[in-house]
Amino acid sequence: MKFHRTWITLGAVLFSMQAYSQSFWATIDKDVLSTMEKNQFFGEKGIKSTGDNIAVVEIDERNLGHLSSIMHEEFRRCGGFVRHDSLEEAMGVLDNEQFMKSMNKAEVANYTIDQDATVNTMIAQVQEMNIRSQIEKMSSFKNRYYKSSTGEDSQRYVFDTWSSLIQGRTDAKVEYFRHSGWGQPTVIMTLEGASSETIVLGGHADSIAGWMGGANATAPGADDNASGISTLTEVIRILMANNFQPQKTIKFMAYAAEEVGLLGSKEVAASFKKDNLNVIGVMQLDMTNFNGSQEDIVLMTDYTNEAQNQFIGSLIDHYLPGIKWGYDKCGYGCSDHASWHNQGYPASMPFESRKGAMNRNIHTSRDRLDVSGGHARHALKFSQMAIAFVVELDK
Ligand code: BES
Numbered sequence: 001m002k003f004h005r006t007w008i009t010l011g012a013v014l015f016s017m018q019a020y021s022q023s024f025w026a027t028i029d030k031d032v033l034s035t036m037e038k039n040q041f042f043g044e045k046g047i048k049s050t051g052d053n054i055a056v057v058e059i060d061e062r063n064l065g066h067l068s069s070i071m072h073e074e075f076r077r078c079g080g081f082v083r084h085d086s087l088e089e090a091m092g093v094l095d096n097e098q099f100m101k102s103m104n105k106a107e108v109a110n111y112t113i114d115q116d117a118t119v120n121t122m123i124a125q126v127q128e129m130n131i132r133s134q135i136e137k138m139s140s141f142k143n144r145y146y147k148s149s150t151g152e153d154s155q156r157y158v159f160d161t162w163s164s165l166i167q168g169r170t171d172a173k174v175e176y177f178r179h180s181g182w183g184q185p186t187v188i189m190t191l192e193g194a195s196s197e198t199i200v201l202g203g204h205a206d207s208i209a210g211w212m213g214g215a216n217a218t219a220p221g222a223d224d225n226a227s228g229i230s231t232l233t234e235v236i237r238i239l240m241a242n243n244f245q246p247q248k249t250i251k252f253m254a255y256a257a258e259e260v261g262l263l264g265s266k267e268v269a270a271s272f273k274k275d276n277l278n279v280i281g282v283m284q285l286d287m288t289n290f291n292g293s294q295e296d297i298v299l300m301t302d303y304t305n306e307a308q309n310q311f312i313g314s315l316i317d318h319y320l321p322g323i324k325w326g327y328d329k330c331g332y333g334c335s336d337h338a339s340w341h342n343q344g345y346p347a348s349m350p351f352e353s354r355k356g357a358m359n360r361n362i363h364t365s366r367d368r369l370d371v372s373g374g375h376a377r378h379a380l381k382f383s384q385m386a387i388a389f390v391v392e393l394d395k
């Protein structure tokens, strides 16, 4: 009897494994197509369609482990694909590609530079020590994984930190944007202006480590991306200290679940689009504290808006003349700016170094502040740049 039940259970397990070993639709960058094909990662339908840079493919769930290791070793990417709920959704991304190409160059906002007094006053107040201590606090959580309790605790920490910074301001609020698929929420701070035009500055707050990631891994994520969130926290502190009252609406976002496929920002950007919100500029800060190359600030050219990127370059030249900047590309939708870009919003992603000179310790238990010298001098430049962006774009 007992023996019999074991076999029935085993049968049920095998059956359900079969049921779960399904495939799903994904969009990937074309440069990985041949490697994926060679390794037979695709499901029955394989490559469905290809655009200029992106392809819609069917990926077999059973190959996910192998696929992620190849992506890591050959392309230094995690995942390397964006998972979609349906073929229709995936094809939508491809359809949008052409449209985006023109959008990509469009000047959506007023990109003049004339707020010298305000910007110069504020950027002189950025303090390395504040950014450093925020990085230390955020990286002291065992991990900030989207499905772990510490990943929820760390978002409560961001919520509380931002809440205390806006105390006494009736035009500001901090809220959770909850996600249905996992516990970790996105945190959003809103500074309300009279105009509905909205400026978004964000970074992901989650962290991940190890091949499989997971809720038990040690993932300090000091550079990826406690640095970006701490850079933003210092910007909020300074806007508040100077009683900055924007004309437009400014939103600061600490996204959940970026490391597992931009899931948090994808939901946020889709909800903004659905509500027809008028976002005129998005800045993504993901990895700001590792000074790896000649260029201090590197603007990623893919999944971003060319005119806004040029504007940010001009802001750096104007307000931070000692700072070198350049262009590079991720080669794929490497962070939350891609979620906004895919909804048609102008996004930029100023990064800590050239791609080839980036911090190699990310996604491991070694992503600690000491890798960046134990200080936040590099991130400081990003707080200054972000302040210039907010003040100049707000007018
Ligand atoms: N911070 C990285 C993105 C990154 C890495 C930008 C290297 C520039 C250089 C981000 O958190 C990340 O790991 N993204 C994933 C992709 C995402 C779709 C899961 C990646 O790069 O593999």
Ligand code: ZN
Pocket: 204, 224, 225, 286, 287, 335
């Ligand atoms: Zn990151």
